Structures are given as structure tokens and as C-alpha cells.
Amino acid sequence: MNELSQRLQKYLRGKLAAPDLTVSGLARIPGGASRETYRFRAHSGGRERGLILRRDPPASLIETERSTEYRAYEAFHGLGLPVPAPVALELDPAPLDRPFFIMEEIENCQAGSIMSPDPFGSYRETVGRQFFTVMGQIASADPRDVGLGDFEGETDIHDVAAHEVARWEKVVDEDEREPQPIVRAAIRWLKRNLPSPAQKISVVHGDYRTGNFLYDDAGTIRAILDWEMAHLGDPLEDLGWAIDPLWSGGNMEMPGGMLPRAEALRLWEKASGLKADPKALSWWEIFASLKGAAIWISAAREYAEGRNTDPINAFSGWYTLAFHNHILAQRLGAVA
């Protein structure tokens, strides 16, 4: 850790033109297997600030364009949404062995746990209102206006749903270690029952959910995190993912463990200016469970083949994959 700290200090001195800069307290933060995350303090010019280092792991759970997450932070921080300020992006592996980026640390905050039956306690409604409103604001932004018009993803409103199914089917094809009849049935159903065209093409966060944002002691959301799967797509994709029952302990009527479903959708519609069409949203909800299953299948493979032995990947291969198989079977069994 000391060596990493020294190398980080050397890098930041050059990058920020601050020859007096020192780094202290570098420590890895638990959670998240797709990037190694560290917090540290940087001291320079008599000023101290908390920063976060996000470094590629030796093997990544989800292969993403390395600059994607950083550019999303730049775009939405610039728009005034609760997103940490980006500080530096480094694609050259030389300074710290692997590509990385640095952003400000949002201090004195907490994240809700999806393992908790009531992750937000007395802040449930306050946090929920902001959560669905901010998601709507992200959906309302024009990707070109925020500098993300060239992001990965389908830009034809008629093809976006099929594009996303194909994307995650490829992940299942590549990473499946045992036959997955429910997942395969879900892929076929999604292809045969494509939803109406997207109302618009938006920046999709890709992992907007309980556990991926920080709120403070006043119940104010201070940071939307983990933008590494951001892409262009149908804004209903984020909504379907955020209300997936995995993030609310299986409670279908209290998305994210925050608000009643109808209220959550109303807030999102108001902030986005879009309609949460029930039929299209239902398709995106089934897609969300398929996407989840694909991610967990991928995590299990990374673990079992020794490329990323973080135990969260073993947990994903067991608990979360079984959960999403169950949800898919319930939902698709009801419409068969």
C-alpha cells in the first residue's frame, strides 16, 4: 500500500503541477468488484482534500470503455446533479500499473444496503423523492448537450431494445458455465415481444439503484456513483433497473426500499418529461432481471476461473443469480 501511495503522490504532483503535494491515508474501500476503489487525503498549499482513486482490477467484471465512467462524472457534475467532481483520468497503465481515475470524495455520507429490509429508515421518503427525480433529470438531458453524444449504445429509437438484448445475450453466450434455461427463455421472450420505440435516446446510467448513491445526515443525496456501465439508450432502461426487486429485498411495491411504486413513477415522469408506459416499462423490468442474471453469470465465471477472486463474485453467482432466475420465472410464467 505504501508503494502505491508513493506512486500516486508522484503522479498527482506532476498532473496537478503541485510539487509540494503529499498523499496520506490510502486505504481500499470494500465493495464493488469491477473497479478497485481507494480513498486517500491529498495535502498541498496548506489545503487538504479527500479523494477517491478508481483503478481497473486485474480482470474486470464487466468490460467497459475505461473513459466512460469518468466522462459521465464530468458531464453530470457539470450539469449540477449530485455527482462527485472528477479530478484526473489516466489511461496509461505506467503510473499505477493499470488505468485509473481520481475524483473528489463525498465525505460523511452513507449508502443504503440492499441487504437491509429498510435501508433508509426515516429518510426513506426524502431520499426516494430525490432518487427518482435525479434519475428523471438524467433522462431529460440531451446526450449531445452534455458532451456524451458519442457514447456507446444504439441511437435509433426503434432498435435500442433489440440492441440491449443482443448485448447481454452475448455476455451470457461468452460466460455461461452451466445451462441456463430460464435466462435463455427470457432472451427469446424479450426478442419476440420488443417494446414500443424509445421516446428518446438518453444517457442511461446503467446501474442506477439502491447501494450506488450516497446520502448525508439530512437525507440529501450527495453523490450518484458507479457510472461505468453508462451508455446511450432508452431511459426506461434505468427506470426498469432501479425498480428491480433485487434492490428492495423482493418487495415489488416499494422500489429500492424507498417509495410506493406509483409515487416513484410519478416523480420520474415529472422530472424526465417522459411517460412510464406500463407495457414498455414491464418489458424493461423483465430486461432488467435478464441483464442482472447476465452480470451474475459473468461474475461467477470470473471467480471460478480465478481471474477475480473477490468473494462478492461468488456471492453474485449464488444469491443474486438465483434471485433473478426466480423473478424471471415468476414474471414470464405469468404471461406464458
Place this chain on the structure above:
Amino acid sequence: MNPEIPTILALSMQRLAGNIGEGGAAFAQGQVGLIGMMMTLSAKEYERGADIRVAENNELRALFGELAGTVSDATLKPKLTAAAASKDASLRISLLNENNYVLRRLLTEAMIHVEDHGQRTDLQRIWTVLKSLAERRLVQLGP
């Protein structure tokens, strides 16, 4: 369940025996907590592992027996009949898995045929079995 218990035990041992404290105390605590959870879940899986696989394999065989009576496809029908008559010759997890994978692949093949050419009642019957399979494989975190 994938990864299987022997892999989880071996990789957990490697991680614990390695420099798990390198990232700092909070990170090490998080890792140990997760490994502890996987140990607990592994203990539950050790208890039920053979049972759920035998039950799943038998449920699939019973389904194939029913479908063999309604499916007329000359290629699929004998496969379903043969699978319905198959047996688990051992309670070893690895062998139960081997049979299970064969049966699950056939389930997807049969399901595609039923979706394209079969009766709605057969498809509903398949989904009833899939719901049962998914329910049985759920992982409970509590005691």
C-alpha cells in the same frame, strides 16, 4: 450452483492466507465478512446440494415424460422419451450436475420446439416446472 463449493473453499483459503490486510483494515473486514457469508451459505448448500439436484432431475424427467406424449417431432420425441427414463446412478454432486446439465439443455431444446410448434398448455406446464426449479434454488441468507 456455480461456482461450486470446492472452488469457493479453495479460493477463500487462498485469499485468507494471502495478504488480505494489504488494502487496509476496513477492506480486510469486508472481505472476511463476505468469505464468512459464503462459508455459511456453503454449509447450507452442503446439506441440501444432493437433495435439490435429485429433485430437479426427477422433476425434469417427469416433464419430459409428459411432453413425449404430446410432441410429435421425430427427432425430439425419442430424446424426451430417453431422458424421461434416465436415472441418477450416483449421489455425487459432480455426477448429479453432469446429468442435470444434459437435462437442462434438453429442456431448452424442448421449450423452443413448444414455443414454435407446440400447445399453450405444454408451454404453461414447462413454466410451472421452471418456477419450481427457480424456487428450489433460491438462496436464503437468514438462519
